[in-house]
Amino acid sequence: MKGSRDRVLVTGGAGFLGSHLCESLVDVGCEVLCVDNFYTGRRQNLAHLLSNPRFELIRHDITFPLYVEVDAIYNLACPASPIHYQFDPVQTTKTSVHGAINMLGLAKRVKAKILQASTSEVYGDPEIHPQPETYWGRVNPIGARSCYDEGKRCAETLFFDYYRQHGLDIKVARIFNTYGPRMHPNDGRVVSNFIVQALRGDAITIYGDGSQTRSFCYVDDLVDAMMRLMTTEPGFTGPVNIGNPTEFTVLQLAQLVLRLTGSSSSLQFRELPSDDPRQRQPDIGIARTHLGWEPRVSLEEGLRRTIGYFAGVI
Numbered sequence: 001m002k003g004s005r006d007r008v009l010v011t012g013g014a015g016f017l018g019s020h021l022c023e024s025l026v027d028v029g030c031e032v033l034c035v036d037n038f039y040t041g042r043r044q045n046l047a048h049l050l051s052n053p054r055f056e057l058i059r060h061d062i063t064f065p066l067y068v069e070v071d072a073i074y075n076l077a078c079p080a081s082p083i084h085y086q087f088d089p090v091q092t093t094k095t096s097v098h099g100a101i102n103m104l105g106l107a108k109r110v111k112a113k114i115l116q117a118s119t120s121e122v123y124g125d126p127e128i129h130p131q132p133e134t135y136w137g138r139v140n141p142i143g144a145r146s147c148y149d150e151g152k153r154c155a156e157t158l159f160f161d162y163y164r165q166h167g168l169d170i171k172v173a174r175i176f177n178t179y180g181p182r183m184h185p186n187d188g189r190v191v192s193n194f195i196v197q198a199l200r201g202d203a204i205t206i207y208g209d210g211s212q213t214r215s216f217c218y219v220d221d222l223v224d225a226m227m228r229l230m231t232t233e234p235g236f237t238g239p240v241n242i243g244n245p246t247e248f249t250v251l252q253l254a255q256l257v258l259r260l261t262g263s264s265s266s267l268q269f270r271e272l273p274s275d276d277p278r279q280r281q282p283d284i285g286i287a288r289t290h291l292g293w294e295p296r297v298s299l300e301e302g303l304r305r306t307i308g309y310f311a312g313v314i
């Protein structure tokens with residue numbers, strides 16, 4: 001994907017990460033076909049690409065088969081925030097599982113390489129920190145988050161079975177918390193929540209005592225890693241953790257957002273939701289050695305850019 005005329009399918013391309021990925025792929029010369037059912041994605045995320053001759057947008061739900069000719073597929077379609085994926089949990093599992101089957105079937109038919117946007121949620125509430133890719137996870141199979149976590153785990157299983165059984169060129173990226181412009185203002189994710197609350201002068205809501213830790217990757221770093229992973233040699237499947245290993249407590253994040261926005265919002269502590277992981281930190285050793293990648297954008301810099309975006313849209 002280095003300046004080639006590859007035809008690339010991006011599912012979920014109208015969403016937060018997908019829209020940045022489409023933009024970067026068009027920038028390096030790819031012909032990009034974006035497929036989205038607009039469940040959480042928005043056309044306006046792609047407004048700047050719609051008139052580009054190398055870009056095409058199709059409304060389609062990936063739980064149904066798709067017949068197109070492409071060289072590579074990035075499978076990102078899936079609601080990613082608990083508010084959205086718990087709204088219709090059966091559809092969430094269908095999107096992960098039926099969607100993966102449909103996209104893998106397409107990749108097999110047209111001999112395309114295919115990358116799955118998996119998630120750190122496959123590790124569940126982990127017993128070891130940071131989490132290496134060899135860790136199998138500790139996931140509740142019957143909880144409110146299971147539709148997402150288990151759906152993504154099953155999608156990984158399908159990817160690896162298509163690799164073993166059909167010799168598909170698969171790549172699995174396990175994405176950790178990523179933030180940046182075009183996140184949904186109301187999707188309940190911690191970074192967008194805090195920024196929107198701070199900009200509006202509302203109280204910043206912290207679940208638990210704020211001592212739970214998270215690592216936050218800026219979207220440009222994430223897109224760079226996914227594109228590097230797609231260009232690795234056939235047989236390099238991953239899974240590869242992609243995220244920023246620098247840990248912050250949720251309380252530290254709130255304080256940084258307050259400082260950068262200059263907001264005088266108060267902090268409000270609420271009860272921790274069930275199955276909320278205490279700590280989440282990627283071990284990015286494989287990404288460093290195999291992709292020559294590591295995150296470059298600091299939390300402070302990334303937050304500045306994200307705050308700039310939200311200040312213009314809310």
Ligand SMILES: NC(=O)c1ccc[n+]([C@@H]2O[C@H](COP(=O)([O-])OP(=O)(O)OC[C@H]3O[C@@H](n4cnc5c(N)ncnc54)[C@H](O)[C@@H]3O)[C@@H](O)[C@H]2O)c1
Nearest residue numbers: 012015016017037038039040041061062077078080175178
């Ligand atoms: N943002 C993160 O921090 C993060 C972390 C881990 C994994 N991921 C994964 O990355 C991918 C993109 O996440 P995001 O943050 O951009 O979320 P998002 O909700 O902004 O984007 C998901 C996109 O998928 C589309 N979609 C949902 N169901 C669909 C279906 N059945 N058919 C077609 N399109 C469908 C939505 O309309 C949306 O445009 C997801 O698969 C998510 O699980 C994201």
